[in-house]
Amino acid sequence: MKEVLQQLANLQYIDSRIDELKQLRGDLPEDILDVETDIARLEAKQAKLEQEDKDLSVELNQLELDITSSTEKVTKYEEQQLTVRNNREYDALTKEIEVQKQVIEKAYLRIEEAKKRKELVAPEKAIIDEKLDDVRTDLEKMKANLDTVMGSTQEEEDQLIVKREEVVKNIDPRYLRNYNRLRDGLSNGIAVVAMDRGAAFGMSLPPQTQVEVRRMNKIIFDESSGRIVVDKAFFDKAKEQLSF
Numbered sequence: 001m002k003e004v005l006q007q008l009a010n011l012q013y014i015d016s017r018i019d020e021l022k023q024l025r026g027d028l029p030e031d032i033l034d035v036e037t038d039i040a041r042l043e044a045k046q047a048k049l050e051q052e053d054k055d056l057s058v059e060l061n062q063l064e065l066d067i068t069s070s071t072e073k074v075t076k077y078e079e080q081q082l083t084v085r086n087n088r089e090y091d092a093l094t095k096e097i098e099v100q101k102q103v104i105e106k107a108y109l110r111i112e113e114a115k116k117r118k119e120l121v122a123p124e125k126a127i128i129d130e131k132l133d134d135v136r137t138d139l140e141k142m143k144a145n146l147d148t149v150m151g152s153t154q155e156e157e158d159q160l161i162v163k164r165e166e167v168v169k170n171i172d173p174r175y176l177r178n179y180n181r182l183r184d185g186l187s188n189g190i191a192v193v194a195m196d197r198g199a200a201f202g203m204s205l206p207p208q209t210q211v212e213v214r215r216m217n218k219i220i221f222d223e224s225s226g227r228i229v230v231d232k233a234f235f236d237k238a239k240e241q242l243s244f
Contacts, residue, residue: 002216007171008179009234012192013242014164019189021153021160028146035139042132049125056118063107063114070100070107163242175219182227193222194232201225 077093077100084090168176182191193201195213200222205213213220213229220229 001218003170004172004175005216005219005230006234006237007167008175008192008219008228009194009230010167010238010242011164011171011179012190013235013238014160014167015183015189017242018157018160018164021157024153025146025149028142028149032139032142032146035135035142039132039135039139042128042135046125046128046132049121049128053118053121053125056114056121060111060114060118063111067104067107070103073100074104160242178219179228186227190227192228192230193225194235195229196232200229201227205229 074097077097081090081093084093171179179191183189190201195205195210198205198207198210203222203224205222209220209222209229212218213231216231221227222229
């Protein structure tokens with residue numbers, strides 16, 4: 001049973017140390033993902049504005065061509081009116097002239113609208129460009145910070161993960177299930193605690209429980225927290241064996 005208790009202490013020591021290393025990274029990985037999402041959103045908006053600006057330019061060119069074409073048609077129809085033979089032909093040409101004049105009028109109105117919108121697109125895009133520069137700078141700093149932290153912790157974490165796999169193989173599945181259940185149900189992930197000076201995790205243990213923990217011949221659960229309590233010697237040995 002001492003071996004089981006030692007392996008549980010080893011597993012808790014490893015998991016607690018991995019948790020500490022992850023805490024050093026803090027929320028940086030999630031924050032980086034959030035910033036990358038913001039950048040993608042801003043880039044999409046930027047691309048949309050750029051496309052809108054191009055579309056407006058194409059439309060303005062086409063409207064100018066439409067005006068030129070309709071103006072030429074009006075001139076042609078007016079000249080033809082001077083040579084018509086009857087009122088029916090004259091009225092037909094008059095109708096065509098009115099149609100082309102409407103085309104010209106609508107084109108000028110649309111040109112005015114398009115130019116106003118085009119004037120607004122540039123400052124909107126400038127604002128987004130500035131935001132993108134700021135956010136990209138923030139992202140670079142965050143990634144640099146994460147790289148620094150990862151550089152100082154990743155090697156140790158990789159070694160701990162390998163060691164954890166070895167420890168898990170040597171633990172009876174029943175005890176491992178209990179450990180995982182406890183760890184998953186606790187906010188700090190500490191399922192196994194050391195008894196030190198008659199207390200565990202800051203809580204005084206009953207004298208009989210202290211005696212049973214010192215005997216090291218069975219798994220003892222703390223009645224108040226549900227955690228597994230082991231003698232401090234197991235954690236001292238785990239620290240000695242597993243510190244990198």
